[in-house]
Amino acid sequence: MTLLAANILIVDDEQTIADLVEVYLENENYNVFKFYNGKDALYCIENERLDLAILDVMLPDVDGFSICQQIREKHNFPVIMLTAKEEEIDKITGLTLGADDYITKPFRPLELIARVKAQLRRFTKYNSSEPKQEDHLIAFSGLVLNMDTHECTLNEKKLPLTPTEFSILWVLCSNSGRVVRSEELFQEVWGDKYFTNSNNTVMVHIRHLREKMGDNAEHPKYIKTVWGVGYKIEK
Amino acid sequence: MTLLAANILIVDDEQTIADLVEVYLENENYNVFKFYNGKDALYCIENERLDLAILDVMLPDVDGFSICQQIREKHNFPVIMLTAKEEEIDKITGLTLGADDYITKPFRPLELIARVKAQLRRFTKYNSSEPKQEDHLIAFSGLVLNMDTHECTLNEKKLPLTPTEFSILWVLCSNSGRVVRSEELFQEVWGDKYFTNSNNTVMVHIRHLREKMGDNAEHPKYIKTVWGVGYKIEK
DNA sequence: TCGCGATATTCAGAAAATCTTAAGATTTTT
DNA sequence: AAAAATCTTAAGATTTTCTGAATATCGCGA
Incomplete structure (x- = not known):
């Protein structure tokens, strides 16, 4: 590096x-x-x-x-x-x-x-002896995200995610252990600094993600809600 | 640093x-x-x-x-x-x-x-070789506040705090050892926009905090009342 | 000790944030 | 051009959090 x-x-x-x-x-x-x-x-x-x-x-x-x-x-x-x-x-x-x-x-x-x-x-x-850095791949606790193929697997089971869902999950995972504010998520996923759409949009996608991951909002194993701040995924 | x-x-x-x-x-x-x-x-x-x-x-x-x-x-x-x-x-x-x-x-x-x-x-x-400074983290005497995760632990036990509670505790902790006047607390947590609040509001939140921390107003271990001034947390 | 102002406690209604669902709009694929 | 997939918006339900009022208690000074 x-x-x-x-x-x-x-x-x-x-x-x-x-x-x-x-x-x-x-x-x-x-x-x-x-x-x-x-x-x-x-x-x-x-x-x-x-x-x-x-x-x-x-x-x-x-x-x-x-x-x-x-x-x-x-x-x-x-x-x-x-x-x-x-x-x-x-x-x-x-x-x-x-x-x-x-x-x-x-x-x-x-x-x-x-x-x-x-x-x-x-x-x-080819210009250095550094080991290849796989930052287009995120993997932890049964969850694997591959940016090259845009694929996601949860415990070896493939999750069919839409592009937006993938982006959201990617951002959450690459910030795992940290709360990602809704606005931050917005900026990272939509590239828009401002809420041109209602932030309800994020919630709906989160909902879909949770559904596909077998999570429910009550006691989510993966995507946790941090009230008044945003969403978080544990490391 | x-x-x-x-x-x-x-x-x-x-x-x-x-x-x-x-x-x-x-x-x-x-x-x-x-x-x-x-x-x-x-x-x-x-x-x-x-x-x-x-x-x-x-x-x-x-x-x-x-x-x-x-x-x-x-x-x-x-x-x-x-x-x-x-x-x-x-x-x-x-x-x-x-x-x-x-x-x-x-x-x-x-x-x-x-x-x-x-x-x-x-x-x-990227402009210095100093180790990453964790100033988004406050920790002393069993109490840990993490701004990134918005989590608070007391003696390794997690305290589920609401946004306002977290803010208040953060302000108290970052001024630990010093009395924080009620008005000051008010300003730091709410800004001056919400200047209409009764200062009872602060008390209620303090009450909740104490409850969650296992404190009671009689002989509080953590959030101490300083009569006629405000609240204080020891260093 | 008494009185008074400051602080505590409790609780219920108000406000705010989130969740859910579904329908319409948009985009992509067939 | 139709069909399918995806995205966004809207509205109402639900949950969580905040606030203000009423009442109780405490601490200091007279």
Whole structure:
């Protein structure tokens, strides 16, 4: 485990997106280099020691594809492409060809972080002797969450979770032993700092989770309610 | 553990709020820089070594968002935004985007402190080699309060406390050895928003606490009554 | 010791947070 | 385009917590 936080470049002309990504990455303690256009990004690439780049495909000046190519030619770090879901499939296929991974907007924070980590891990593997770090997998007390496959097993029995349910459980588990405030949960799962939807939504999903896990709210074995604060899963 | 108390900036044009926050922070032994407008705050940012900033979003001159941006550009310390709950969701989302955390008014002092500490902890983690400091945990003479899990144990036995009870006990414990005046307790637990409460309310909660702790008012082992002043917990 | 104000106790109604259910909206798959 | 799966919202039920009033008790000073 390196003591230096990874340097990550994010380029997107939609400032909101870029800003959001910045927040998520900084939350994970990465150093973020953020730009709203391709030109500035290119300058940064030449002058900073970067570990990973997240590029929007559609940029007004130099598009993400070109940037990716330049990174491939002169440097050697992973590239993740951001694409709007609406953009034509075949176009995307071409544009993301050189990239190591791609993510379609809108995306969930958790997914972005997971992919970033995956790329950094993959890349680091050959540049250090550190043991492979499985932070895309959570396992304790009969519960196993696999972020790669999005699968969840409870005592060797597979739980069919919906994406939202998986996200919630993931956040709870990665904070196991600690209360996660409803707002915090919201931010981590929906990427929204604010309650654009009623926080009842969280409760309903919690309910479904409990149901699938064979829990009941009275004396839950897994997801515990901490009154006035949020939810908690024991370590 | 650093010997120097953290320097915290608080900016709010509502003087009452700013003053209150100042009191809370000073109680926790932080150095507070307080301003009622954005201009003075900006000057402070340039001339002081700050560790954290608490900014009201809506300020008459330079708004909190701009201040936050400037901090992000030239400096590198956490920012917590204060927002009124009524302010429009989409406006807020944009305005707090660059911040590390946000708190909606009215807020409970304890929550404010908790978040401040969380940010300082997160930030310090990567800027020093000190072992993780558990200041979200109070422990002495058989009593353990854990802010992360919101749990309280007395001689290894778990006490199920309600949110308000937990707050009260937390305040008493973090001022252990010192008498906490009833009004002080009031302010620390409820903030000044709920100034209409009869001070009997505090007594009732104290009663419940004592009950759960196996104390009685006659010869209390834990929460002692100091006549004409308030309550005290021994160190 | 008595009186008075401060603190305790009790309890019931009010308020707040959570749970549950189900229906409609949205998204994804077929 | 229909069907299926998933998500969100709404409303009412339930549970937990908070508060204020009434009454009892205590502690200090006269």
